[in-house]
Amino acid sequence: MVKWYKDEKTDNDIVISSRIRLARNIKEYPFSINLSDADAVKMVDDVKNAMLPKDDFIVMDVNELSSVDKLALMEHHIISPEVLNSFAISSVLMKKDESMSIMINEEDHVRMQAIFPGEDLSGAWDAMCEIDDEIESKVDYAFDKDFGYLTSCPTNTGTGLRASYMLHLPLLQKTGQIKDIVYAIGKFGMTIRGIYGEGTEPYGGIYQVSNQVTMGKSESEIMSILKTVTEQVKERERKLIEHLIETRRIEFEDSIYRAYGILSNARKISGKEATALLSDLRLGYVSGIVGLQKPKDNIYCIMMNIQVGSLQKKEGKELEGEERDVCRAEYLRSMF
Amino acid sequence: MVKWYKDEKTDNDIVISSRIRLARNIKEYPFSINLSDADAVKMVDDVKNAMLPKDDFIVMDVNELSSVDKLALMEHHIISPEVLNSFAISSVLMKKDESMSIMINEEDHVRMQAIFPGEDLSGAWDAMCEIDDEIESKVDYAFDKDFGYLTSCPTNTGTGLRASYMLHLPLLQKTGQIKDIVYAIGKFGMTIRGIYGEGTEPYGGIYQVSNQVTMGKSESEIMSILKTVTEQVKERERKLIEHLIETRRIEFEDSIYRAYGILSNARKISGKEATALLSDLRLGYVSGIVGLQKPKDNIYCIMMNIQVGSLQKKEGKELEGEERDVCRAEYLRSMF
Numbered sequence: 001m002v003k004w005y006k007d008e009k010t011d012n013d014i015v016i017s018s019r020i021r022l023a024r025n026i027k028e029y030p031f032s033i034n035l036s037d038a039d040a041v042k043m044v045d046d047v048k049n050a051m052l053p054k055d056d057f058i059v060m061d062v063n064e065l066s067s068v069d070k071l072a073l074m075e076h077h078i079i080s081p082e083v084l085n086s087f088a089i090s091s092v093l094m095k096k097d098e099s100m101s102i103m104i105n106e107e108d109h110v111r112m113q114a115i116f117p118g119e120d121l122s123g124a125w126d127a128m129c130e131i132d133d134e135i136e137s138k139v140d141y142a143f144d145k146d147f148g149y150l151t152s153c154p155t156n157t158g159t160g161l162r163a164s165y166m167l168h169l170p171l172l173q174k175t176g177q178i179k180d181i182v183y184a185i186g187k188f189g190m191t192i193r194g195i196y197g198e199g200t201e202p203y204g205g206i207y208q209v210s211n212q213v214t215m216g217k218s219e220s221e222i223m224s225i226l227k228t229v230t231e232q233v234k235e236r237e238r239k240l241i242e243h244l245i246e247t248r249r250i251e252f253e254d255s256i257y258r259a260y261g262i263l264s265n266a267r268k269i270s271g272k273e274a275t276a277l278l279s280d281l282r283l284g285y286v287s288g289i290v291g292l293q294k295p296k297d298n299i300y301c302i303m304m305n306i307q308v309g310s311l312q313k314k315e316g317k318e319l320e321g322e323e324r325d326v327c328r329a330e331y332l333r334s335m336f
Numbered sequence: 337m338v339k340w341y342k343d344e345k346t347d348n349d350i351v352i353s354s355r356i357r358l359a360r361n362i363k364e365y366p367f368s369i370n371l372s373d374a375d376a377v378k379m380v381d382d383v384k385n386a387m388l389p390k391d392d393f394i395v396m397d398v399n400e401l402s403s404v405d406k407l408a409l410m411e412h413h414i415i416s417p418e419v420l421n422s423f424a425i426s427s428v429l430m431k432k433d434e435s436m437s438i439m440i441n442e443e444d445h446v447r448m449q450a451i452f453p454g455e456d457l458s459g460a461w462d463a464m465c466e467i468d469d470e471i472e473s474k475v476d477y478a479f480d481k482d483f484g485y486l487t488s489c490p491t492n493t494g495t496g497l498r499a500s501y502m503l504h505l506p507l508l509q510k511t512g513q514i515k516d517i518v519y520a521i522g523k524f525g526m527t528i529r530g531i532y533g534e535g536t537e538p539y540g541g542i543y544q545v546s547n548q549v550t551m552g553k554s555e556s557e558i559m560s561i562l563k564t565v566t567e568q569v570k571e572r573e574r575k576l577i578e579h580l581i582e583t584r585r586i587e588f589e590d591s592i593y594r595a596y597g598i599l600s601n602a603r604k605i606s607g608k609e610a611t612a613l614l615s616d617l618r619l620g621y622v623s624g625i626v627g628l629q630k631p632k633d634n635i636y637c638i639m640m641n642i643q644v645g646s647l648q649k650k651e652g653k654e655l656e657g658e659e660r661d662v663c664r665a666e667y668l669r670s671m672f
Contacts, residue, residue, distance in 0.1 A: 250662055254603035265597030267590035326586060 001056065003301070004099040005076075009118030011298040013286060014234045016166040016206065017115050019077075020124040022132055023151045023160035024110040027140040031152040032088065032105050040089040040105055047104045050138035051093055051131070057100075062090040068318065071309025077115060077195075079103060100127060107152050108160075110135065121163060121223055148215065158215030163223050165230050166195055168286070168300075170205030170279045171240035172233075178207070181233055189213035189222075190229045204275035204303055205283075209233060241287050249289070256284030260292055264336035268325045274306050274332060295335040302335055337392065339637070340435040341412075345454030347634040349622060350570045352502040352542065353451050355413075356460040358468055359487045359496035360446040363476040367488040368424065368441050376425040376441055383440045386474035387429055387467070393436075398426040404654065407645025413451060413531075415439055436463060443488050444496075446471065457499060457559055484551065494551030499559050501566050502531055504622070504636075506541030506615045507576035508569075514543070517569055525549035525558075526565045540611035540639055541619075545569060577623050585625070592620030596628055600672035604661045610642050610668060631671040638671055 010016050029035060029043045048059065062070070062083060073079045078094050078101045086106075093102040102112040112131055114124040142150040149160040156162075172178045182192050191212040195203060209230050211222045244252050259280035262269075282299040284290045295302060304310055306328050312319050315327055346352050365371060365379045384395060398406070398419060409415045414430050414437045422442075429438040438448040448467055450460040478486040485496040492498075508514045518528050527548040531539060545566050547558045580588050595616035598605075618635040620626045631638060640646055642664045648655050651663055 250604050250658070254605075254665070257601040257603050258598055261597030261599075261601030262594055263597075265593040267593050268586050269590075322586070329590070 001096045003097050004115055004117050005298060005301040005304065007117035008298065009120075010300050011282070011285065011294070012118065014167055014169065014237055015119040015230070016168055016300050017117055018119060018121040018124045019113060019115045019162075019164045019166065019208070019210075020121070020128040021111065021113040021162040021164075022128060023108040023149065023156040023162075024112070024132070024135070025142040025150060025152070026109045027142045029109065032107060032109060033152060035105070037089055043109055044089060044091050044104045046139055047102070047110055047135065048091060048093070050135045051102065056096050058094050058096060060092045060094065062092055063087065068309055068312045071307075072313040073309075075304050075307040075309050077101075077113075080106060080111070082106065100131065102131070108156070119165070121165070121227065125163075125219075125223065155212075156214050159217070159219050159222065161214055161219050161222055162210050163219075163226050164208045164210030165226070166206060166208050166300075167230070167233065167237075168205055168279070168282055169207050169233070169237050170283050171244065172237050173205045173207075175240060177236065177240075181236065185209065185229045185233070186212070188225050188229055189217070190226060192233070204279035206279075206300075206303070241283070245287065245289060252287075253284075253290060255280050256290050256292070259284070260336070263332050266329045266332065268322070269329045269332065270325055271306055271308065271328065274328055275303055278303050278306075293336075297335055302332070306331065337433045339433050340451055340453050341634060341637040341640065343453035344634065345456075346636050347618070347621065347630070348454065350503055350505065350573055351455040351566070352504055352636050353453055354455060354457040354460045355449060355451045355498075355500045355502065355544070356457070356464040357447065357449040357498040357500075358464060359444040359485065359492045359498075360448070360468070360471070361478040361486060361488070362445045363478045365445060368443060368445060369488060371441065373425055379445055380425060380427050380440045382475055383438070383446055383471065384427060384429070386471045387438065392432050394430050394432060396428045396430065398428055399423065404645055404648045407643075408649040409645075411640050411643040411646050413437075413449075416442060416447070418442065436467065438467070444492070455501070457501070457563065461499075461555075461559065491548075492550050495553075495555050495558065497550055497555050497558055498546050499555075499562050500544045500546030501562070502542060502544050502636075503566070503569065503573075504541055504615070504618055505543050505569070505573050506619050507580065508573050509541045509543075511576060513572065513576075517572065521545065521565045521569070522548070524561050524565055525553070526562060528569070540615040542615075542636075542639070577619070581623060581625060588623075589620075589626060591616050592626050592628070595620070596672070599668050602665045602668065604658070605665045605668065606661055607642055607644065607664065610664060611639055614639050614642075629672075633671055638668070642667065 025031060026043055026046060029039055035043065070079065070084050074081055074084055076098055078098060079092055083106060088105055090105040099116060100114045102110060104110060112128065114128040116124040144150055148158040151157045151160055169178065172181065185192060189212050190209060192207050192209045195206050195208050211226055259277040263277050278299050284292065285294065305314065308324060311324060311327055319327055361367060362379055362382060365375055371379065406415065406420050410417055410420055412434055414434060415428055419442060424441055426441040435452060436450045438446060440446060448464065450464040452460040480486055484494040487493045487496055505514065508517065521528060525548050526545060528543050528545045531542050531544050547562055595613040599613050614635050620628065621630065641650065644660060647660060647663055655663055
């Protein structure tokens with residue numbers, strides 16, 4: 001089963017992936033924050049039973065995962081950063097290709113997501129609905145005819161939907177224009193932020209654009225606005241790329257080739273530097289101005305794999321600061 | 337005829353080349369500074385006639401050279417930086433392999449040098465003596481039985497000899513220890529400085545160690561002290577290399593491979609950056625810790641060829657700032 005991030009659609013254009021996330025709660029239990037351990041065990045079992053058995057899903061008990069495993073899952077967008085430091089009774093169901101996952105007993109009883117490569121929100125939506133319907137056929141969701149799906153935090157109430165695109169916007173980041181965009185798209189109930197959720201730093205020019213408002217609009221309206229807004233964001237990044245090619249083509253090519261030269265030769269490299277260079281390289285491919293051979297995996301896949309958790313998981317051991325930088329450089333060279 | 341700097345001996349160790357320079361003046365003429373144009377023409381002819389004809393030498397009238405040609409000759413150590421801005425009647429005789437050159441009517445009537453690849457001061461000395469004897473057999477040198485050879489500046493009087501080694505000392509430069517060495521070898525009448533003569537900046541960790549005192553010691557004594565002092569300088573650089581390998585091998589390897597990655601990929605590069613990276617790479621080869629393929633030419637040859645004059649001469653036209661950096665990067669890529 002090929003991982004979603006191994007699909008070449010994640011590497012061809014500004015849009016890396018499309019994501020649908022739904023928040024749901026089970027009617028008969030209090031929200032997670034008020035849930036007793038005994039009820040939590042029962043609730044987690046109810047959801048697991050509603051979903052399983054499924055050959056293409058893996059079930060993980062969060063409290064049995066090592067901190068390295070949790071970190072790697074977070075880096076791969078399977079679990080949220082909040083889960084890293086939580087001791088709640090909690091399970092995660094993950095599709096083997098990592099395209100779908102269900103966190104049980106996180107902020108809400110059920111937080112499920114589908115991530116599809118490239119620009120394919122409908123694909124992610126359809127896949128998500130299938131799972132959502134399946135669970136709903138076995139449990140009663142907390143639903144109010146006026147408010148819609150009820151959630152632990154009111155900002156998710158209504159559709160419980162967070163639809164998003166993951167975008168590579170290195171030039172909007174470098175020029176600082178990303179700030180204008182945050183402001184502009186806010187008016188449409190949309191937001192743009194780092195890929196590990198609220199308050200996280202942008203990482204290698206990678207952002208997620210998503211709806212901020214979950215209530216008062218239908219799911220299809222939300223997705224439609226997201227698509228329109230994203231088109232405009234893409235257009236602005238494309239204009240910057242064109243301008244760069246027109247006015248400073250050599251500097252642009254130089255940055256791409258230097259990135260390639262360093263990534264394929266370094267013996268030691270920090271995550272920050274490597275990510276910035278991978279971002280330069282990806283921009284080179286997206287802009288189409290260089291004929292450089294592509295690495296063995298997609299750039300975004302490599303960006304995830306050079307992070308601390310994923311790197312340690314791959315090595316099968318904990319790594320100290322310098323060891324990490326050396327392993328990261330080794331892995332990067334193996335990709336070129 | 338293979339140029340001296342294409343000999344692999346320039347690339348194997350700390351010593352790049354060995355140089356002998358002699359300053360001589362013709363008895364019947366005033367020193368260059370007091371020479372009339374009419375006498376200058378006559379004196380230049382006398383020396384040329386004493387030397388020529390020789391199939392392996394090229395004669396150049398300095399005032400007929402373009403400024404690019406003069407710059408390239410200076411970068412290749414054929415003429416001194418002083419000649420660049422001089423309008424004196426002056427000729428240069430250059431052996432086609434660039435290992436020997438004679439400047440006529442520079443600071444002294446005759447300034448002749450032999451540069452031999454690697455550590456071969458005797459080779460350079462023997463070659464120089466042959467030329468010196470040949471000229472002396474045709475003209476009367478200004479010589480005083482007490483003072484020795486008379487020169488325009490008293491700092492050259494006596495032997496008129498400047499014997500030197502060109503050394504690659506990147507770690508003594510980086511650690512700042514080069515300053516201690518300047519002080520220490522001064523006591524032996526020796527000096528260490530940039531390769532384009534007095535007051536020039538060190539360039540890519542490259543220095544020349546030479547005698548400062550030309551009087552009161554015989555030529556063989558001067559060369560003997562130079563050899564001893566140079567052994568000690570080399571030893572200090574080698575100790576720093578060993579220490580670096582022992583304590584920070586990965587950083588060291590990293591710097592070498594990154595240098596290689598950038599030099600072989602950049603699309604635009606300044607002379608300063610390229611020289612620093614070539615220096616890192618050369619240190620990698622000299623230390624023997626990396627198995628990287630060597631460039632098509634010796635590093636020092638490349639270091640000369642990326643300089644502004646040599647680059648423009650190779651391109652056959654004048655180049656503006658950015659064009660230079662682009663041509664330099666092209667040339668560097670062609671070397672890997």
